[in-house]
Amino acid sequence: MTRIKVGVFGAGGRMGSTVCQAVAADPSLELVAGVDTHHSGLELSRVAGVTGVDVQVSGDPQTFVDRGAEVVIDFTDATAARENLVWLARNSIHAVVGTTGFTEGDLDSFRKEFTTSNCVIAPNFAIGAILMMRFAEMAAPYFDTAEIIELHHDNKLDAPSGTARLTAERMAAASGEWGDDPTTNTVYDGVRGGIGPAGIRLHSVRMRGMVAHQEVILGTTGQTLTIRHDSIDRTSFMPGVILATKMIASRPGVTIGLDPFLDL
Numbered sequence: 001m002t003r004i005k006v007g008v009f010g011a012g013g014r015m016g017s018t019v020c021q022a023v024a025a026d027p028s029l030e031l032v033a034g035v036d037t038h039h040s041g042l043e044l045s046r047v048a049g050v051t052g053v054d055v056q057v058s059g060d061p062q063t064f065v066d067r068g069a070e071v072v073i074d075f076t077d078a079t080a081a082r083e084n085l086v087w088l089a090r091n092s093i094h095a096v097v098g099t100t101g102f103t104e105g106d107l108d109s110f111r112k113e114f115t116t117s118n119c120v121i122a123p124n125f126a127i128g129a130i131l132m133m134r135f136a137e138m139a140a141p142y143f144d145t146a147e148i149i150e151l152h153h154d155n156k157l158d159a160p161s162g163t164a165r166l167t168a169e170r171m172a173a174a175s176g177e178w179g180d181d182p183t184t185n186t187v188y189d190g191v192r193g194g195i196g197p198a199g200i201r202l203h204s205v206r207m208r209g210m211v212a213h214q215e216v217i218l219g220t221t222g223q224t225l226t227i228r229h230d231s232i233d234r235t236s237f238m239p240g241v242i243l244a245t246k247m248i249a250s251r252p253g254v255t256i257g258l259d260p261f262l263d264l
């Protein structure tokens, strides 16, 4: 069996090392290279806790070309990933991207760059989170008010989370008719959260001990609906990352979100 050759940007990070372990454990994938600016020169086995892989972490993406990577997975940060993705596109390597914090302008520029290879950018690879977004979008037209509360670990750099943003965008696209906020006096700045698409409010909680969690609360006369998803471990994202890695070669252009890969 020919295995897909896979590289990882951010191989030494919290997500990147979990991704390295998942790729190394999959019989149809081969982990050929890891790039991480802060762990360059170290053994990938030590940095990412993978066994049976004889690869040194590099600080130079050229290693992906040298080792024949067909797909590269990126879990870094938005500033680094902006460069990484352009580099991958220009080297005709498929990209599976979990990094969050991109602007609409970034997505437009990625769409222009990925002409000879493909790219999927998913702010959340957990199946439960993908269903949560779908359910929230389905519920939106039946409710008058909605707010999104996302809760993450205290090392997260961007706010709101990519998942919260995408949820709000999809709910706003499903319904533009939301009740006005009645608040006229606030004691603390920002206490009512940030105002997202169609006026849907988003609240970002950063808390030691958390991983990635989100609640979508919808309300109408006499009833509320709460849709909640919890990722309690980073392995929750791995089936989605592995699925995207296997399917990306057959999805031309830039795909946002994992839904098209799941036939939802």
Ligand code: NAD
Pocket (backbone or CB within 6 Å): 009, 010, 011, 012, 013, 014, 015, 016, 035, 036, 037, 038, 039, 075, 076, 077, 078, 080, 081, 097, 098, 099, 100, 101, 122, 123, 124, 125, 126, 156, 212, 237
């Ligand atoms: P982290 O800080 O633990 O890891 C990031 C790693 O990237 C670090 O090891 C860092 O050294 C490395 N890095 C930085 N710049 C680099 C560059 N130019 N080239 C190569 N490596 C570079 O962060 P994390 O918790 O692993 O999160 C990474 C990203 O993944 C964040 O944007 C986070 O929001 C996102 N995330 C997405 C999902 C999802 O399902 N899509 C789930 C969890 C986290």
